[in-house]
Amino acid sequence: MKPISLSTGRYALVLGLGAGIGAGLAARAGQTGNSGPWWVLFAISLAAMVLAAVATGFVMRFAASRFIQKASTRDRIAAGLTGTALVVLVLFGQKWIPGFSARTAAVVSIPLGLAAGFVLAELAVRVRSTGTLIAGVLFALFAFFLLRPDAPRGGAPGAGGDENELPPGTLAAIESGRAELLLDEAPVPAVVVIGWDGAAWKVLRPLLERGMLPHIARLLDGAAWSELGSMAPNWSPVIWTTIWTGKSPKEHGIRWFLEDQGHVIPGFQQPAELPATFPVQRFADLFFERRSVPVTTNMRRVKAVWNIANDTGIPVGLTNLLVSWPVEEVLGFEISGHMKFYPDLDGLVHPPEEQEATIRALLNNDWALEDAPGLIPTPWLANVYRSEVNLFRESLRLLEKNPAYLYIFYTHSLDSSQHRYWKYHAPDEFSFAVAEDGVETFGDVIEQNYVIYDRLLGEMMTAFPENTTYMIVSDHGITANKTLDRDIPAMAGLEEKPEVDPELVSGKHSKQDPGILILKGPGIEPGEVRDADVYDIAPTILALLGLPVPDDMAGRALEEVMTPSFLAAKPVLRSGTYEGASPRGSRAIATEHDDEMKERLRALGYID
Template structure:
């Protein structure tokens, strides 16, 4: 075949164009593959606060937290009222206020018109009216894994696995693990059952970390032991067991294959903070508490207020030492996760609220008073990974977490979300050049008008929340 000079030039141009198109398409595929390889792990520590974390790191008692803080972006995480974990962790998972996501309390009243009775039941994921981060990412073909996140029962289909917040109740009744809708996929339960604990199994864990163990005689040694304190103290081993099982399940699944997104919530940093302050030296508390009651905190006398706040700060430092078992447990879990996570992983550690002295004990509800904040105590945020700029994060709130995760995956944010991405935490120039992509909404979650049947898992969880004073 004969091709003249001009035709030869045209052919060469066509070949060059084809090659450029192939290179470009390959580059785009490589680009997409690169970002699909980026992974995020969210470790939720319910109630964790810098008030306890900082003093313990300063004393070098939390080596894994201390290690990541050297190269982390960190700050306070503003939260909102009511400081109910079911509400707050759903806001974190959706990027939306409770009015939008539908989870507004721990319980709801179900009505049986036929039987003409009303029954108080626990709120479930069936009541949620906004898509979660794992549902959003799953629909975009990212693999996901979720363990013990609040309000994840019943476990719904995801592109990966989901271990709901009710499976932990099997520590009391192992038969609960045979109930439906606790995990997805359903057959996963067979892998998880070997990690179930019995109450007696928790004692060595308690001793390892130095948690106070309950006895009726020991209770009387502590400051002003109320009925609430006695009840919580008698069950503290169960809460430790819950988190140990949560840790075991998480590490088992991560070691099998780390999904693109993984999220877990641990509770002991919250539970232990509700009662642990009474483990401080009894004589010290008898001398100090009368001076830091509400009337002293709200006093019009500046000298009285100054003394009260000075004593509260001193009490905070002592309380941090008492909280060491809970934070050391979290530190060890963090270390295990860090050893598993691949180099493309961004680890985000968050809490839904902090703790503060409120005149009669430590809690996370705001208190209105002179020179005292009328806002819930703030939680923590720590971001760590090769794409994160070390430094202080300013003005972060619980609604920013889901948008930030979407931004890390180079996916659009939704205009109906109440938060924004924490873009300044990312160091990679490619991250910083990303546009502020937006879509209208990612839709709703698996909302249903059908009530979830009351079962043994619900009964045990209801007792759990009653012991914390969350449900009456």
């Protein structure tokens, strides 16, 4: 076998570099809104590229002169398998192997580059005369892969395209101006959606049987209900954004609890968004820290049901939603979920002139606790009850001033308590004996959390008109964390800074743990609903508002829960889109509380 000419490596190197530079320039030119100076990003990308090119060129020469001529078929297969194993290790190792850091991955990339070089050289030898050309082309493709442009992100923070101008022909433009028609005859609020994070029938049903949830029982009488299918990835901010938008995580842009914003380069205030290809990212990981920021409202790329309602003239009220900071400039009002933790932030209440009064009402009011003597087993739960009742009562004040047709109230505490206290709620589900004094102290935290929600529901049903339509929805259920094999005592309460220990998280959830759906109102047909999942919620809310369901939502409006007279008055129509021409969505907004927020997420076992 004729050995490869030494010039092949150099030729491929030149070709690859040329292609890399071209691709890098194209990437930078096509990318708007990048927070770092383009030349720094470009220099880093190019450096990574050059490193890869030099390594590959060197290996091609080395392999051609020293190795290939002598290698047996078995050696080549072994080398190929080793290369493949290394690829798998680097690509997935970080996720699978504890302690496998970005730095380790970068080091492992070196033998990986050698394996790639071996394959290229082998190919060049085999095809002889055209080998140089093929190696060059392959290398150019590789270079472009390294530096290819990221998906463009449009829109200024919070703006989300031009909100005031509805593109002609979209559903919002066709439907705009409905509010007057609706509000004249409808109760305020007409549709109330209550989000209970993590609520599950398997906990609810026994409590209902024991008569502990009288208001939920009253709502269920004559209601439609369902085991609501959840989704993957099973992270609350992701699922709730799907619930409110009817879109997949890929479409709506909320992928996790945090957004990885890229590398922090000394001397520059904003982190740099390097091309999202694996080797470039790994190379940069060697030298720069990454910054991650909790997800914020402005990241959402598509409209939520309240944006659609607003576009058609329907006012809304939003309280305590999971991804709700900064608040949106809704027609109606919104209180951010950040309110109870970070009252010093801006953007907690819309309209903004209400922020001060709202903060005052929420922080300086102890009415809730006086209502509930003996109800609360732990200080943490007492705090939950206090803040949730206060939030609702403050919402009523804003609702009075800003009548809303659609009102949404979300609360998260149930998910937290189920994660932390599941082994005390269901000690039999674990392979080890759960400490009895723990069961004694914490055994009813989860139950009492449901009782709190029941009380709040009762308060809502008293405050709102008779003919209001209710929807209660949860994003997933809960199950025992079977990976635990021993008992670790829980902290007295989550308000004390807990040690970071994943073994404290005894409840977990996945796509296999269904949430709940309850619907009750004058237009609702009672009975069990089958095959409903989180994608069906946004279409169903739109149908309940009498708005067409757009074609670009994957789910369906649950027509079987609507009475014939409701459907005669508001037939479920399906067509078009509500989305504007310009894409929404921008980078998460960093705040000084980010570390604190991450600490809270970590304590609950949501992030590592």
